[in-house]
Amino acid sequence: MDVLFNPVVISVLVLIILSLMKIHVIFALMLAAISAGLLAGLPLGETVTVLVEGMGGQSETALSYLLLGIFASMIAMSGIVRVLLSYLLKVIGKRKYLLIFIFAGIGVLSQTVVPVHIAFIPILVPPLLMLFNKLKIDRRAVASALTYGLKAPYILLPVGYGLIFHGILVTEMQENGLDIGLSDIPAAMAIPVLGMTVGLLTAVFITYRKHREYEDIETVSDESVVTEGLTEKREKVNHLITVIAIIAAFVLQLTFDSMIIGALGGIAIMLLSQVIQIGRSEAAVREGVLMMGAIAFIMLIASGYASVLTETDAVDDLINTVAVWFEGIPHAVAAVMLLLVGLVITMGIGTSFGTIPIIAAVFVPLCMSLGFSPLATASLIGxxxxxxxxxxxxSDSTLGPTAGLAADGQHDHIWDTVVPTFLHYNIPLIIFGTMAAVIL
Known part of the structure; x- marks a missing residue:
C-alpha cells in the first residue's frame, strides 16, 4: 500500500481530479506540483522555487506557441481563410469523415515527411471551425484524429521525430545492458500502434459519429480582416504573399530546427509586405496571445512540475516500491503492472521522449530478470x-489539438481532448502493449 502514498501517485491523482472538476489546468498543475514537493518533504518555499526554475525547460516551446498564435492570427486577418473555406466546401461537400481523416493524415506528415510537429494546428484548424460546424462534426473526433497523427508515426516509424524517439529508446536500452538495434523498434511497436488505430476508428465511427451542434463564432472578427480599401488584384496579391509566408515559415523551421525562427520569418514577411500593416499588428498579437497564451503557460508549468518530481526522487521511490511485486507473476500481469507504472510517471511529466531514460533504467533489468525478450522489453518501454x-x-499531443479546436471557445481541453484521447488511446495502448509483450 506504500505506493498509494508515493508523491508521484498522489500528485498525478490531484492533477487528474482537479482537471476533471474543471479547475483550469494551470492551477491543477501548480497544486499537483506543490503537493508532490510537500509530500516528498520539501518545504513550500523550496518547492515553489524548484517549480519556477524548472519552467525554463519549456521556455522555447512556450515562446514558439505564442509566435505561432500571432502568425495564425495574421493569416486569418489576410482574408485567405474565406477563400480556403469556400474552396473546401466545394471539394469536401458533406463528406465529414474525409475531412477528419485528412487532419489525421496531416498529423502523420507533421511528424515524418515534413516534421513541423504541432505548428500546423493553429494555422490550419481555427479557420476551418466554421466548416466543422456546417458539417456538424463532433470536435472530439477531430481531436482524436489529430492526436493519433501526432503520436502514432513517431512511435512506429524511424522517420522525422520517430527517428529521435527510436534512437533514444535504443540508446537507453543498450546503456542499461540490453542489446537491440534501431531496425528492431518498428516490429516492437507495431502491435501497440495497431491498438491506437483501433482506438481512432472507434472514436470516429462509433463514439463521436453523431452530429454535434456548435455556434458559428468568428475566430477573427470581420473588422480585423484586411480588406477595406483594397482592390481585387491587391487582395489576390495579399493571399499569394500569405501562402509564401506559410511556406517560408515551414522551410525556416525545418532548416533551423526551430519553430521560433519559422514563426518569426512568417510574421516578418506579412509585416514587410504590408499584408498586415504595422499599425494593425497589435490586434494580431492580442488575438494570437488570446489563442495560444494559456497553452504556452501550461507547457511552462508542466516543465516545472516535472522538475519537482525529479528533484524529490519520488519517481525512483515509486519504481523501487513496485519492483518487489514482480516476483513469480505471469508475463501478462507483469506487463500490465509495468505499463500502469509508466502511465503514472508519464501522465505527470507529459512527455514520452523525456521519460524513456527514467523508465528504461528500471524496466530493462526488471524485464531481463522476468525473461522478457528484447523486442518485448522495447515494446513495453516504448x-x-x-x-x-x-x-x-x-502533453503536446493534447494541448496542440485544443489550441486549434478551442479557438472559438467551444472546445474544453479536459473533457473534449484529454478524456477522449485517454479513453481511445491509453486503454488500447495498455491492452495491445500487453499483447505485444506476451507475443514477441
Whole structure:
C-alpha cells in the first residue's frame, strides 16, 4: 500500500481530479506540483522555487506557441481563410469523415515527411471551425484524429521525430545492458500502434459519429480582416504573399530546427509586405496571445512540475516500491503492472521522449530478470513512454489539438481532448502493449 502514498501517485491523482472538476489546468498543475514537493518533504518555499526554475525547460516551446498564435492570427486577418473555406466546401461537400481523416493524415506528415510537429494546428484548424460546424462534426473526433497523427508515426516509424524517439529508446536500452538495434523498434511497436488505430476508428465511427451542434463564432472578427480599401488584384496579391509566408515559415523551421525562427520569418514577411500593416499588428498579437497564451503557460508549468518530481526522487521511490511485486507473476500481469507504472510517471511529466531514460533504467533489468525478450522489453518501454502523450493535460499531443479546436471557445481541453484521447488511446495502448509483450 506504500505506493498509494508515493508523491508521484498522489500528485498525478490531484492533477487528474482537479482537471476533471474543471479547475483550469494551470492551477491543477501548480497544486499537483506543490503537493508532490510537500509530500516528498520539501518545504513550500523550496518547492515553489524548484517549480519556477524548472519552467525554463519549456521556455522555447512556450515562446514558439505564442509566435505561432500571432502568425495564425495574421493569416486569418489576410482574408485567405474565406477563400480556403469556400474552396473546401466545394471539394469536401458533406463528406465529414474525409475531412477528419485528412487532419489525421496531416498529423502523420507533421511528424515524418515534413516534421513541423504541432505548428500546423493553429494555422490550419481555427479557420476551418466554421466548416466543422456546417458539417456538424463532433470536435472530439477531430481531436482524436489529430492526436493519433501526432503520436502514432513517431512511435512506429524511424522517420522525422520517430527517428529521435527510436534512437533514444535504443540508446537507453543498450546503456542499461540490453542489446537491440534501431531496425528492431518498428516490429516492437507495431502491435501497440495497431491498438491506437483501433482506438481512432472507434472514436470516429462509433463514439463521436453523431452530429454535434456548435455556434458559428468568428475566430477573427470581420473588422480585423484586411480588406477595406483594397482592390481585387491587391487582395489576390495579399493571399499569394500569405501562402509564401506559410511556406517560408515551414522551410525556416525545418532548416533551423526551430519553430521560433519559422514563426518569426512568417510574421516578418506579412509585416514587410504590408499584408498586415504595422499599425494593425497589435490586434494580431492580442488575438494570437488570446489563442495560444494559456497553452504556452501550461507547457511552462508542466516543465516545472516535472522538475519537482525529479528533484524529490519520488519517481525512483515509486519504481523501487513496485519492483518487489514482480516476483513469480505471469508475463501478462507483469506487463500490465509495468505499463500502469509508466502511465503514472508519464501522465505527470507529459512527455514520452523525456521519460524513456527514467523508465528504461528500471524496466530493462526488471524485464531481463522476468525473461522478457528484447523486442518485448522495447515494446513495453516504448508503450509506457507513449502513454504520457495521450490523455495527459500537459502533453503536446493534447494541448496542440485544443489550441486549434478551442479557438472559438467551444472546445474544453479536459473533457473534449484529454478524456477522449485517454479513453481511445491509453486503454488500447495498455491492452495491445500487453499483447505485444506476451507475443514477441
Amino acid at each position: 508503450t509506457a513512454a507513449a502513454l504520457g502523450d495521450a490523455g495527459s493535460p500537459a
